Structure formats: C-alpha cells, structure tokens
Amino acid sequence: MFLVPYRLVRNLMIAAGVLYCSLLLEIAAGFPLDVRNSFLSELGAKDQATSLYARGMDxxxxxxxxxxxxxxxxxxxxxxxxxxxxxxxxxFAIGTLFDSLSPMDCAPSISAACRAAESSGQDGFALFVHEATSTLAGLGTIALGIFSVLVLRRFGWGGALGRLVAVLAAGVAVTNVWLGVKTGLEVLTGDELHAPGILQRVSVVLVCLLLAVLLPGLRQAWLR
Structure with missing residues (x-):
C-alpha cells in the first residue's frame, strides 16, 4: 500500500540532497569564497553573483x-x-526555507566593508534573522541525525545501507554540534567570529548524503 508513496518520498529526498549541496554551486562558480574562512551561506548574500542560485537551491x-x-x-x-x-x-526544512528568504546583505569573508558593518552592528536585524534561521536549520539536522539512529535501532539496521545511514547520521549530528558550540562560544565571549569553512562544508556534504540515502536505508521501517 505504501510502495508508491515510498518511491515518491525517496525521490524527493534524493533531489533535496542534491539541491542542498551548495558545494556544487561553489565549484561551478569557480570557488568565489575562501573555503577555509567563509560560510557557504555567503554564496546567497545579496551582493554575490551566486545569490539567486544559492537561495533558489535552498x-x-x-x-x-x-x-x-x-x-x-x-x-x-x-x-x-x-x-x-x-x-x-x-x-530543518523550515529553517532552510527562511534562510533562503533572509539572506545576508553582503559576504563578510571577501568584503572588508561588510566585516566592518557586521562588527559595528550596522547589519542589525537582517543578520540576526539570518543567524536565527540558520540555527534552526542546524538544530533540525542534529535532531535528524539522532532520530535516524533511533529508527534504525528500533526497526533494524538494514544491512550495509542501514549502517551507512547510521555513520552519516552520527557525522551530521557531531559536526553540527561542533559548529554550534564553536560559533556560539565566539559569540558569547565577544570574540571575532571565525567562519569554520572546512568544517561547515564537511557538515553540508554529510547532510546531503544523509538525505539521499535516508529513505533507502530506512525502507524496512517504512514498509512495516
């Protein structure tokens, strides 16, 4: 009875995983950002040529x-x-949705004026909203990773694919907690926020892969 919806949901999740992988856009655009010292969300900043594409993908x-x-x-x-x-x-979807609708005005990693405006608080409400929606999306991914493992534990690991989902889910949860702790401590201590470029990109890749294999790995839970 659930076979057709399963296939449809599976394909929707796979498509979402591909579209969320903004690293593909970054590669296609010729790496306009410093991957070590930038957030991927800067691709969607209003002053960037990639803005419409990045926001559209999200x-x-x-x-x-x-x-x-x-x-x-x-x-x-x-x-x-x-x-x-x-x-x-x-x-995660709602956070990503509002993230796409509330982009940063500029990309601080490549604009000194943007960094100065951010440091002085001139970016104000727009930056606050973007950070809030990004945090919501991050919390969603952490919970997604945790519940993926819980579902696998209850309904069975489903062979190699199920174990792959478990590894990816754990990676998603760990990297996003790490990101949250790192950025949160810098904000709370008043230190300059250093974009964890490589860590964030690893996290995004893990989320993309998890979305793509989640339904195949949990097929036994769906069909029971």
Whole structure:
C-alpha cells in the first residue's frame, strides 16, 4: 500500500540532497569564497553573483522536504521515533526555507566593508534573522541525525545501507554540534567570529548524503 508513496518520498529526498549541496554551486562558480574562512551561506548574500542560485537551491530543498514530510505522515503513526524523524526533517526544512528568504546583505569573508558593518552592528536585524534561521536549520539536522539512529535501532539496521545511514547520521549530528558550540562560544565571549569553512562544508556534504540515502536505508521501517 505504501510502495508508491515510498518511491515518491525517496525521490524527493534524493533531489533535496542534491539541491542542498551548495558545494556544487561553489565549484561551478569557480570557488568565489575562501573555503577555509567563509560560510557557504555567503554564496546567497545579496551582493554575490551566486545569490539567486544559492537561495533558489535552498528554497527548492525546503519545498521538496516539506512535501516529503507531508506524504510520509502515515508512516509517522507507527512509532514516535519515526514521527521524531519527520518532525526533525520539517524543522530543518523550515529553517532552510527562511534562510533562503533572509539572506545576508553582503559576504563578510571577501568584503572588508561588510566585516566592518557586521562588527559595528550596522547589519542589525537582517543578520540576526539570518543567524536565527540558520540555527534552526542546524538544530533540525542534529535532531535528524539522532532520530535516524533511533529508527534504525528500533526497526533494524538494514544491512550495509542501514549502517551507512547510521555513520552519516552520527557525522551530521557531531559536526553540527561542533559548529554550534564553536560559533556560539565566539559569540558569547565577544570574540571575532571565525567562519569554520572546512568544517561547515564537511557538515553540508554529510547532510546531503544523509538525505539521499535516508529513505533507502530506512525502507524496512517504512514498509512495516
């Protein structure tokens, strides 16, 4: 009964995983940012040539995930871990959606004027909203990683693919907690915020891969 929705949701998740991988846009654009000292969200800054593409990819990712969650609601009735997985996906999608609608005005990693405006608080509300929505998306990915492992533990690891999902889920949770702690400490202590470029890109790649293999790895939970 759930075979057709499963295939549809699986394909939506795979497409979302591809679209969320903004590293592909960064490569196509010829690495306009310093990968070691920038946030990928700077690709969507209003002053960047990649802005519309980056924001469009995030928006499409969010829409596909919301549709996938709505279609997957029948599966959520089977257990609270599955429900938690879908809610986590929805939180990530909503954070990503508002992230795409609230871009930074400029890219601080490549603009001294932008860094100065950010340091003096002139960016104000726009920067605050962007940071808030990015935090929401980050919390969603952490929860997504945790609930993926919980679902696997309850319904079975599903062979090699299930174990791959577990490894990716753990990586997503760990890297996003690490990102949150690092940036949070710098903000709380008043230190200059140093963009964890490599760490963030690793985290994004892990999220993209997890989205792409999540449904195949959890197929046994869906069809039970």
């Amino acid at each position: 928006l499409a990712t969010a829409v596909l995930l919301v549709i996938a969650v709505l279609l997957a609601r029948p599966a959520a009735r089977r257990h609270r871990d599955v429900a938690g997985l879908l809610i986590s996906t929805a939180v």
